[in-house]
Amino acid sequence: MVDMLPKLFFVHFRETSFVAERDGELAGFLVGFLSQSVPEEAYVHFVGVSPAERGAGLGRELYERFFAAARTGGRTSVSCVSSPLNAGSLTFHAAIGFDASPPKAGYDGPGEDRVVLTRNI
Amino acid sequence: MVDMLPKLFFVHFRETSFVAERDGELAGFLVGFLSQSVPEEAYVHFVGVSPAERGAGLGRELYERFFAAARTGGRTSVSCVSSPLNAGSLTFHAAIGFDASPPKAGYDGPGEDRVVLTRNI
Numbered sequence: 001m002v003d004m005l006p007k008l009f010f011v012h013f014r015e016t017s018f019v020a021e022r023d024g025e026l027a028g029f030l031v032g033f034l035s036q037s038v039p040e041e042a043y044v045h046f047v048g049v050s051p052a053e054r055g056a057g058l059g060r061e062l063y064e065r066f067f068a069a070a071r072t073g074g075r076t077s078v079s080c081v082s083s084p085l086n087a088g089s090l091t092f093h094a095a096i097g098f099d100a101s102p103p104k105a106g107y108d109g110p111g112e113d114r115v116v117l118t119r120n121i
Numbered sequence: 122m123v124d125m126l127p128k129l130f131f132v133h134f135r136e137t138s139f140v141a142e143r144d145g146e147l148a149g150f151l152v153g154f155l156s157q158s159v160p161e162e163a164y165v166h167f168v169g170v171s172p173a174e175r176g177a178g179l180g181r182e183l184y185e186r187f188f189a190a191a192r193t194g195g196r197t198s199v200s201c202v203s204s205p206l207n208a209g210s211l212t213f214h215a216a217i218g219f220d221a222s223p224p225k226a227g228y229d230g231p232g233e234d235r236v237v238l239t240r241n242i
Contacts, residue, residue: 006229008202012156012164033157035133043133081129108127 009033009045016042016069018062020053027053030062032080034073042070042121044080060096067121078121081107081114093117130154130166137163137190139183141174148174151183153201155194163191163242165201181217188242199242202228202235214238 009017013033020027028049035041044066049059070078082089084103094100098117107114130138134154141148149170156162165187170180191199203210205224215221219238228235 006202007235008164008166012154012158012162014158016157033133036137036154036157037133037135041133043129045129081127114128 015073016066018065020058020062022053026050028058028062030066032066032070032078034070034075039074040076042066042073042075042078044078047080059092063096070121076120077118079116079118081116084113084115090115090117093119136194137187139186141179141183143174147171149179149183151187153187153191153199155191155196160195161197163187163194163196163199165199168201180213184217191242197241198239200237200239202237205234205236211236211238 009031013031016033017029017031019029029047030044031046032042032044035043044063047059047062049062067078078098080093080098082093084090090100096119098119101116101118103113103115105113107116130152134152137154138150138152140150150168151165152167153163153165156164165184168180168183170183188199199219201214201219203214205211211221217240219240222237222239224234224236226234228237
């Protein structure tokens, strides 16, 4: 996870990144940003929910916070990517209203296939 | 390098990212962005120069392009981070006018110490 989340995200994308705690422990987080190049779009870079917290709606709530921040930033759509092998992620994103592209071979580099997920907000 | 450079940077930060080619081959690149949270600042995420091209000013030229794009975006300072063990990077950044912080232990995660480099533009 360290490679996916250098500190820069927590310094430079604060308005669109959220941490959830329960009893002082990390329960989940979402890191995203307003696209600099695509003015109608916001992008979710990374989401994590603690195993003990799964299935209770925390992922959905983190996304709802992000959608609200993206709307405040003038955005009308949200995108993210997921591995085509990550069935849990694909099921979750479908449940909260994302459409999935066909898998794109090598999207994030050699062997790193991705599905692009998009949703209007 | 793949972990540091998911495709999102080339989709969402196009105005502040540059690729240099020579005879159709990649010679160097710089990926950066305008900070979303720090309105006076731009950030350089990753720079690479091909071994055959080093020492000929290409790194400096990529930074000059980035400084110009950052000024166009209304920014007055640029920051980036480097490992305290990367003497080549620290020497290069000093030569083009960056000031270096003392090393910050665990800045990018456990064992990932960083020097923060800053320069006014």
